[in-house]
Amino acid sequence: MSTTLKINETSYDVDLPENVPLLWVLRDEVGLTGTKFGCGVAACGACTVHIDGEAVRSCQIALGDVWGDVTTIEGLGKPGDMAIIQQAWVDNQVAQCGYCQSGQIMQAADLLSNNPAPTDQDIDDAMQGNLCRCGTYPRIRAAIHDAADKMKKV
Known part of the structure; x- marks a missing residue:
């Protein structure tokens, strides 16, 4: 079809x-x-x-x-013009093996579109269904906070 x-x-x-x-x-x-x-x-x-x-x-x-x-x-984002959340991922050196990161970023983008100032608990709740076998969760949280801060300035 x-x-x-x-x-x-x-x-x-x-x-x-x-x-x-x-x-x-x-x-x-x-x-x-x-x-x-x-x-x-x-x-x-x-x-x-x-x-x-x-x-x-x-x-x-x-x-x-x-x-x-x-x-x-x-x-x-576009080549040469990453979305704020993608740039935050780079700035915070989130990726280790990188396999899960596209899903992590997409989930984080959804979180920030609904909650522009998430707490740690908000992030943990929103991201709990996205697994990272490398354990980069502290960097993921930091990148989300970083992106939220940068989005306030745009």
């Missing part, structure tokens, strides 16, 4: 069954590989993307259930 998706402000026509997970549409059909496969059961957050600005686990959203515009890590 042919479906048109708007991903990162570009329209894509995909001819796949409606039950194919959005994750595989993004990676295999569209070629946006920044969104990672982690667990396949929405327990790790590596596949986090936004649909209409809301953080969702793309491994659990079927193509036929996509309800709006999709933003992936590739669409959050």
Whole structure:
């Protein structure tokens, strides 16, 4: 079945069954590989993307259930012009192996869009579904606080 998706402000026509997970549409059909496969059961957050600005686990959203515009890590910022949250990740040297970081950043971006001044507890609550096997959680928290501070000045 042919479906048109708007991903990162570009329209894509995909001819796949409606039950194919959005994750595989993004990676295999569209070629946006920044969104990672982690667990396949929405327990790790590596596949986090936004649909209409809301953080969702793309491994659990079927193509036929996509309800709006999709933003992936590739669409959050532009080459040479990173989003504030992405720059905060770099400035705070968050990534270690880096595998989970696109999902972490997408979840953090959703948090900051809903709560521009999160407390440590707010961050912990919002980020608890995003796992980092390297344990960079203190740097993740610091980067989120840093981004929140920088966003106040914009």
